[in-house]
Amino acid sequence: MERLDAFMARANAAYYASHDPYADFTTAPEICQGFGEVLGLWAAVVWQMMGAPDPVILAEAGPGRGTLMQDALRAIARAAPSFRAALRLHLVETSPLLRRLQADRLPGAAWHDRIEQLPPGPLLLLANEFLDALPVRQFVRRGGGWTERYVQSGRFAEMPAAAPDLEAAEGEVVEVGAAARQVAAALGARLAAGGGAALVIDYGPERRAPGDSLQALRCRAPADPLAAPGEADLTAHVDFSAIAKAARAAGAAVQGPVPQGLFLARLGLPQRIDALARGQPPARAAALREAARRLTEPQAMGRLFKVLALCQGDLPEMPGFAAG
Numbered sequence: 615m616e617r618l619d620a621f622m623a624r625a626n627a628a629y630y631a632s633h634d635p636y637a638d639f640t641t642a643p644e645i646c647q648g649f650g651e652v653l654g655l656w657a658a659v660v661w662q663m664m665g666a667p668d669p670v671i672l673a674e675a676g677p678g679r680g681t682l683m684q685d686a687l688r689a690i691a692r693a694a695p696s697f698r699a700a701l702r703l704h705l706v707e708t709s710p711l712l713r714r715l716q717a718d719r720l721p722g723a724a725w726h727d728r729i730e731q732l733p734p735g736p737l738l739l740l741a742n743e744f745l746d747a748l749p750v751r752q753f754v755r756r757g758g759g760w761t762e763r764y765v766q767s768g769r770f771a772e773m774p775a776a777a778p779d780l781e782a783a784e785g786e787v788v789e790v791g792a793a794a795r796q797v798a799a800a801l802g803a804r805l806a807a808g809g810g811a812a813l814v815i816d817y818g819p820e821r822r823a824p825g826d827s828l829q830a831l832r833c834r835a836p837a838d839p840l841a842a843p844g845e846a847d848l849t850a851h852v853d854f855s856a857i858a859k860a861a862r863a864a865g866a867a868v869q870g871p872v873p874q875g876l877f878l879a880r881l882g883l884p885q886r887i888d889a890l891a892r893g894q895p896p897a898r899a900a901a902l903r904e905a906a907r908r909l910t911e912p913q914a915m916g917r918l919f920k921v922l923a924l925c926q927g928d929l930p931e932m933p934g935f936a937a938g
Contacts, residue, residue, distance in 0.1 A: 619749035628844030630709040643682035646905035650685025658694035667736040668700035676744035680719035737810035746849040748793040786824035802864030811925035818851030827851035875916025
């Protein structure tokens with residue numbers, strides 16, 4: 615019998631070590647090149663707001679195939695060459711398979727297993743769909759007390775547990791993402807001391823309510839998350855309020871969260887896509903615009919996905935967070 619967070623950590627470590635996850639799911643950078651481009655330009659503007667430190671670490675947590683950062687660097691080189699010259703590229707990735715894919719697209723990068731291993735200095739970090747893959751614990755309200763979920767022989771088992779500061783009705787499940795909170799606390803302390811900002815883009819409600827959000831994808835279809843560990847990608851909704859609380863407690867400031875669709879619109883993604891579509895064959899132009907709609911429209915990814923920034927305390931409102 616294995617506690618759920620340990621099971622999830624083990625299953626995802628095995629999955630990412632041996633699979634190309636994009637056979638099972640896709641992410642915003644793979645859908646639309648403008649996504650990485652506008653995030654690169656976001657980083658360039660924030661670098662200027664920080665006082666243009668040289669050198670500065672530009673890092674990505676969970677960089678996948680390297681698509682987001684490749685698009686970001688292309689836009690940075692074109693629009694902000696001084697930032698391109700100042701940045702030092704670092705990637706947080708544990709999968710040997712994905713590191714090889716990233717190396718083909720991002721020569722000169724340095725790799726780390728954990729965010730805490732990034733070198734000191736001013737930091738700009740991008741984390742798209744990174745926290746959702748971190749393990750969660752699940753507690754169930756039972757008879758006025760609590761049980762915790764374990765995994766045994768491909769099924770849930772429950773053991774009595776103490777779960778302080780949780781509220782739920784009888785039979786409801788409450789998730790606790792301790793690993794994500796630890797990352798937020800480490801980033802908060804790092805940014806408060808050394809300066810910079812971290813942009814977190816992920817899916818989940820702004821404030822978590824009771825409910826089981828654990829899910830698995832295999833071959834682009836939902837799968838049983840407890841079956842065949844290591845053969846599917848396991849994720850859970852991100853608790854943005856808990857992330858913000860942990861970062862603030864460590865000394866960082868927080869901006870957002872805001873819906874992804876609103877954030878990307880404020881960064882000018884629709885205008886960028888219009889520019890890319892201009893002069894393209896009609897089918898290609900339509901595909902570009904459809905990709906942008908998929909990222910921004912509320913009924914697609916625009917509302918479920920949120921954007922949260924953790925940053926040094928003296929930064930004014932950053933692009934995408936300021937209304938207007």
